[in-house]
Amino acid sequence: MLLTVAKLSLISRKKTAILTFLSLTISLLVLFSVEHTRLEAKNSFNRSISGTDLIVGAPSGQLNLLLYSVFRLGSPTNNIKYSSYELLAENQLVDWAIPISLGDSHKGFRVVGTNKSYFEHFRYGSDRALTIETGEAFSGLFETVIGADVAEELGYKVDDEIVIAHGIGATSFKNHDQAPFRIAGVLKRTGTPVDKTVHVSLEAIEAIHLPVSKLLELVDDPNAVELEPATITAVLLGLNSRLATFRLQREINNYPSDRLMAVLPGVAMTELWSLVGTVENILRFIAVLVLISALFGLSTMLLASMHERRNEIAVLRILGAGPKTIVTLILLEALLLAILAIVSAIVILTGALFSLNEFLAAEYGLFLTWNIFTLELLYVSLGVITATTITAALPCYEAYKSAILQQLSNTR
């Protein structure tokens, strides 16, 4: 009954109620989106690499090395010698070593030159290995394994032939179309930058940089040219014992015959996240401010209605409603609006994420699940309801006072 009265009371003040509802919904939408994006970003960020103890590359900043070796962002400043990789791979502290050679692209997707150890040892998420969805790892020179996004967005499947270009633009003037690559396998989706990568062998990277005449010889006879890579971009290392990490890092940094730098992925990730995290916190702060202003709007609406509701309160009192009932009624109205706004914000956000999912992934590389129901969302919602109760306290107090002081003679 009280709920019906609260509902009809809100409906009778349609215009202000709708405006308050809209401002609440929009502010909650901002808050929920920021929270969701923050969690998703952190999640997919931390999923990107796992199990790697050291990343080795040419000396630059540790962020730079992390960005290009793991996130395929930016360009490597310098290369390291292939012989350094061989030495590292043979080091007795090292369990496995994955070479990475960057610098080429296919229709905007980065091409990574590597070897079979990549498919064996690379880990993401919580120690999950890469699995090949269809086909198999590359074995021949002109074979490639592509990530799930590459396959999906470009519509590729196993045995299709693709052309790999030098440089990293979407279109390149120097397409190596005399030597197409056969797709040997498609990787299962990982939700990491691996999905957007075209993997080929280190030898293939050398091959596509050969002069055209030599390249054509190779197409006829894969053994026509010696394809020992001279340089690679980075090495991912897994160690036998984590305890040796710092020792090996020091050794690598002081390596005499090549200029090398080794970074701990965890440390670099934390540094990177602290940069991103500040922006995230600012967004969060702004979202909370927007919510607070909307809640003040709610409080103002209820307060403004108090004067015209003196008669109504008198009637309710006369019918036998205690001051507590009057307060409950006002609180119910505020909570009704807040809960409606929370539900609408959740529905709108879910709907928007659901329909914009592919667009965001394709245009911005943002992978946001449309499932926003996390424990965080529950906490935020409960927080909003608590905040609503607090902001409704002032109108409630006004109502209480007015209910106490109400007399029959005041009703005219």
Next chain:
Amino acid sequence: MTNIAIDIQNLHYQYRGKNKHNPLFHIPKWQVEAGDTVFLHGKSGTGKSTVLNLLSGILKPLNGDLHLLGENFGAMKGAATDAFRAKHIGVVFQVFNLIPYLPVLKNIELAGYFANNKTDIESVKAMLASLALPEEVLMQPVSQLSVGQQQRVAIVRALINSPEILLVDEPTSALDSSARDAFMQVLMDVAKRKNTTMIFVSHDQSLAKYFHQSLDVASLFAVEEH
């Protein structure tokens, strides 16, 4: 079982406030028998509203006894007062008796809700008919009704819980004279049928003829020396 509906003994009341010279009201003794209808008249400022506010429990006596239906109403706590009022007292004001955004039926049901009674739709319809109101008004918002219709709905609302006591405060001041006579007729009929004790406050002496007794409000009060 007493047949005294209202029993006031040696009651004092003073409005609290900054003004120290608020008058002290003192009612030495006033009894109204169950089923009696009392016309309470007097000039404004003589305490008519104070009496109604005390009888409805909106104001609490400073000291002295206020018994309603044999119960010590004056000594009841807030929640008990509200519950007693919901169950046993019906009130009709001069204007603004109804919550404007609720339909008529909801307004009537609200009275039942606070008295923990299930509203019987048939008795509502019967009362509407006796007050010459069409049934269609039940679903209409109060704001669409004329003032006269609103006042009649207010009577239905006030009587729906079959209260033993009905307090009425200048209900006809917004009505023209023909509407007023019709209103008074149905009010008295309904009260008589339900054997309701009625206190009717007005300054319009011409209405006194409808009531068992007519009382100048000033005669209730004893003159107090400060």
